[in-house]
Amino acid sequence: MCHSYFRWPRLQRFYQQNESYDWLKEFKTRHMVGQQIRRTVESISKRKCLTLKYYAKKILYFLRQQNILRNLKVFLERPPELQSALEGAVLVDQYCNPLADVTLESTSAQIEEITDKVKKNLRVKNATHPSLRFFFPGDCFVLENLEFQRQVICALNAVLYDQLQYKGNERDYYNPLNSYIHQVLLRRTGIPISLSVLYMTLARTLGVPLEPVNFPNHFLLRWCQNQRRWASDDIYDYVYIDAFGKGKQLAAKECENLIRHQVGADYYSAISTSELLLRMVGNLLNIGKRGEGNEKSYQLLRDSLDLYLTINPDNVQYLLLQARLYFHLGIWPEKCLCIFISVLVILIITVGLIMKHKRSGYNCVIYGWDPKCTMSQEWINTMRVHQLSKGADQPFYNVLVQDGTCRYAAQENLEPHSAPLEIAHPEVGRYFSEFSDTHYIANEELQARYPEDITVFTDERCLICAYFSPDSDETTFWRKQYYG
Template sequence: RKYLTWKYYAKKILYFLRQQSILKKLREFLQRPLEQQSVLEAAGLLDQYCNPLTVTSLECVISQLDDITEKVRKVLRLKNSTHPSLSAERGEEPELICDQELQRQVLDAINCVLYEQLKFKGNETDYYNPLNSYIHQVLSRRTGIPISLSVIYLTIAWKLGVKLEPVNFPSHFLLRWCRGPEGGRSMDIFDYTYIDAFGKGKRLTAKECEYLIGHHVTEEFYGAVSTKEVLQRMVGNLLNLGKRESSDQSYQLLRDSLDLYLAMFPDNVQHLMLQARLYFHLGIWPEKVLDILQQIQALDPSQHGAVGYLVQHTLEHIERRKHQTGPEVKCHTDEKHKDIQFSIGLIMKHKRYGYDCVIYGWDPKCMMGLEWIRNMGVTSLPHGANQPFYNVLVQDGSCRYAAQENLEYNSAPSEITHPEIGRYFMEFAGMHYVANEELQLRYPGDGELTLQTVTKVYCPPSVSTQDRDQEHMQQ
């Protein structure tokens, strides 16, 4: 509950350092021969990069998959005690099985264990949750999207001697299993059975695959793809999720997935431009923005117009930063702030939506644009936009801008587990948060007001014993 600001920035540094280490591993991984690049390791590196503060080692993931593989062997042993997959020791590299019927037995056993015993399933209810793309989360939650479930399925099959291939099918990633002579490669898409790991391991013909997406596709979409292409699609999924909304979490996801994409394709102008625009929009690292724009200009001179616009405004931003005198100071004692009822550090409850939050900033009236005011229904409030508004960190991890009339003191104030809490506060003091030095400079009088409010609302003066006795006698 203490040193929250130190912890916040320590995590930022650790986040950056670990990501640099993982990015180096990824570049080394991509330099290996294709046959030494496993889809599981690629998925593991993506997971580690997007969750650098979580312990998600590849060894731990492999151990979990080995446990599942042992369960599959037990099922196989009941069906066929002489099955060749039973002879391999845990963790050993298997010998590939050529016989079609023996391969089918393995796939049946995988389906039994994954979907019947362990209850793995496609996450249809929360499909666009980024956790569906992180392999350690898929294993612990037992749910995911087609590509992450395919990585697990393919890896287990390989551990048991059955070679499946990843298929970059549009809108629904698949695996394919060759039904040709002795399981060899074939150029005919109809020689393959396609496996839908999202659909509980259902086996499909080429024609049935089209029913999954509702339209016809050409033969090229049925071909096997490389590990790099699998990783590209996984990163692309996260990129699209990062673009879906505008929040701190989505911006971080967009930054991380862009880093991964550009590690694979460093000269991709489209994604370099997106990275430059993102940094520019967030107002961070302007020198890096200029470096990216210079790279884009060298790669594609036709981007001169867009590059020139961003260069000009980035230089202006750098110049303004040189002349900044400090943050705006807001005091309750100013006449224009006389309607402000609450102060920073107070733990509040939203009257309408019921969420718990802590105040980290305020304005004497709504400072958002007309479009935001209209979209959020501010004009329908009794006091509209012409009332104090508060910046709040919400328990669910979001940051919101709440009208004064919608906030009330929290009857049971408790810690707000928000990732940005240390950016503004240095300590949780039991009933409220104590602002850090930076926030105190911006709101110099709020600390004392918050203490007064906490004393008044949560710690009223106790009634003396004599007063209680007199009151009792009168009753």
């Protein structure tokens, strides 16, 4: 193997390590392609060809979105306490508006200007207020005194709603601009969740620990009034703030008046930043569905689906909606196939399937599974399950590995083998009666333990394959990979 393969790691994505290449030829080819791209870009900038400019804009749109999507994935991999609702909202804004000049720095600067106005108002009421002391941007502090917190909330409401005239956009509620944080700051209007992100960010900056509440049909913030317990489980220990309603403060049961029906205590719980972003993106997705079927509404639907599935990649309903959208628009057939395969993995990872471990690379066959991890906490800690995106709260599979071992693997670490092969494990005959080209057939004992797996394994594949035309290349590939 040529040393170049190891010298430039990015080449590993394009070349197989166990194959030999004419590296001089490869270099010349890549160099010529690079020159052609540069010449094309230069011609676009020099010539006023509208067609070239149109496609150049499309390419720029796509490339920027891919970069933002990578940033979002990095953001979601951070510990929850390091995920800022503001930064998440900016990433959503950037993805839906990749050609606009939207940055976290510029957004934070505008919020800092509002913070200064709140401090000015606060100084008039209490010149010795702790929030007025100098602190470095990004420092996290909490006011211990509830009266000090009340003074901050009072000043915040006065500045945000009276002085700056922010308000909920009741007249044009379903305008997607209401969900973009840079537009909320520019137009001084929004919907409950976008105004809540702004309000919560300002309050936390000044020492008031507000929490987001995923209240149905009307997003809220909660503010704990029990100084002895900052994280109380009692919903009556909180005041609920309606950022859409000019910061109005509500008792627990008063919140039900906003939606005119009763809800359980679960709806008053605080949610994580990723859950907040799902709600925000879900709003955009619903707006896209309500659209008039034009290019603008389709683009919003595509963008919001991309974001939603990045945050929650196992949502089968939206995966299939994404595939149907691509089919309807007649674009990206390879992506559609990948979606259907991922749906297959989510819906029907069943006993008998030949899998590959994404991280360790071993080949295996599934002989059992649990809806959630059933191992001891000691095992979970040792195997660092908490570092997985879904932790222990996902299906875990008992697998027979090619090397003769038995292992317990998380769903997110497994993927269907691209070229299913028999697994040389001494226990295979204990669970399976035969190997059928692409998968193992469970014996009577295993069928009795997992009867639904056998039915789903057949029915769901037929359902998904029905999306393809009988003679298409996709169907041929599908049958070759999964039907045998």
